[in-house]
Amino acid sequence: MKGEGANSPSGIPTPCRIGVVENDKVYIEYLLAELQNGGRATEPIYSWPSAEQFLHDERRSELDLLILDIDLSGISGVQLAGILSLKQPDLPILILSNLTSDAAIFEAIKNGVKGYLLKSELSDLSQAIDVVMAGGAMITPTIALRVMSTFQKNPTPGPELTDRERQILELMVRGKTIKSVAEFLLLSPHTVHDYVKRIYKKLEVHNRAELVQKVQDLQLM
Known part of the structure; x- marks a missing residue:
């Protein structure tokens, strides 16, 4: 059964079912420990090393929130977000990645992700989860600066693609x-x-x- 993903009457965030797609074996262990210690995730926390494995696992339908890296082999995190916007449009996605290219950030936002954090900003993860699970969206100041600077550039002309x-x-x-x-x-x-x-x-x-x-x-x- 899915978790509530919102605050309890006491104001304490209710743990939710979180899944993680991350191919860095060292980082995934660190991230899972942070989620477990922070009390924001119910047990077990599902994890997958690739988008392909995630898409073929029926347990993904149980999730309240997906934490996703962009720099994956095979199907990228950005692309997975786009696929899920069609397959599981109600599943909130939070990007946690080292990738900060303008194209990756904007494509991720366009594909419906609700949050974008850098891996170096892990201290903001708990707050980001609370914001996203409450129906909001969150990007850290570092990412917000990239978004603003891109808006100030002249757009590159290109064809209109669906x-x-x-x-x-x-x-x-x-x-x-x-x-x-x-x-x-x-x-x-x-x-x-x-x-x-x-x-x-x-x-x-x-x-x-x-x-x-x-x-x-x-x-x-």
């Missing part, structure tokens, strides 16, 4: 085949192929090499 097209584009750039993309997104290969054709047309490319180069040139990711 959320689904962006998901498929990121998978294709990462070297995934149409078949593997279809399996990850639970679509038919034919449907993915149609999306790829539209992406190629919008980006004015003819093959994957040109696609990768165009993505880099336009800083789409």
Whole structure:
């Protein structure tokens, strides 16, 4: 059964069911200890080393909150957030990562994450969990500064892509085949192929090499 994820009548935060996707074996042990000692997570705290393993585990439906790193092998954390925005839109996601690129931050926010912290700001984690579980959103001052500075830059012109097209584009750039993309997104290969054709047309490319180069040139990711 899912936890309440809110404050009890006494004002003490109610422990919630937390899952973690993190591929750093040393850091995950430290993080789990912090969550256990802080009393914000019910036992057991589920963890997965990759987005793929997380997506294939039915226990993810039990979670009240997902803590997610971005820099994962295979499907990235940003991409996983996008997938979950369609598969589990009610699952709050909190990013905890060392990755601070403008593209990663904005794509994560666009994909619906409710919080973004740096791993070096772990002291803010308990507060972030409380804010997110209360229905709010939280980014630390470090991330907020990056967001503000990006808004002050001139935007890079680029084609208008739908959320689904962006998901498929990121998978294709990462070297995934149409078949593997279809399996990850639970679509038919034919449907993915149609999306790829539209992406190629919008980006004015003819093959994957040109696609990768165009993505880099336009800083789409």
